[in-house]
Amino acid sequence: xxxxxDERLTDLAASTARxxxxxxxxxxxxxxxxxxxYRRVRGWCGLTVATxxxxxxxxxxxxxxxxxxLVLAALSAQFFDSHLFRPRRRSPRG
Numbered sequence: 001x002x003x004x005x006d007e008r009l010t011d012l013a014a015s016t017a018r019x020x021x022x023x024x025x026x027x028x029x030x031x032x033x034x035x036x037x038y039r040r041v042r043g044w045c046g047l048t049v050a051t052x053x054x055x056x057x058x059x060x061x062x063x064x065x066x067x068x069x070l071v072l073a074a075l076s077a078q079f080f081d082s083h084l085f086r087p088r089r090r091s092p093r094g
Contacts, residue, residue: 040079040080042076042079043076043077043078043079043080045076046072046073046075046076046079047073047076047077049072049076050069050070050072050073050076051069051073052069053065053066053068053069053072054066054069054070054073055069056069057069
């Protein structure tokens with residue numbers, strides 16, 4: 001491997017450790033963890049609460065609860081978008 005390849009790998013490892021320390025640390029511990037953009041716990045929890053609110057809004061004829069469930073479902077669906085968690089890269093000016 002050339003020196004530039006080693007520098008790129010070192011920069012990549014440092015970037016991963018800075019952006020997602022849990023994912024970078026996991027191979028050393030023997031328990032690999034998925035990257036942050038693939039962890040969808042918040043999305044599933046939000047959809048569970050939204051579904052409960054929707055069902056409660058239908059069973060108890062309560063329009064505000066039904067609307068709140070719909071809004072919460074739309075908001076929690078955004079947590080499934082992996083592009084949401086990617087850091088934006090600045091374009092070099094020159």
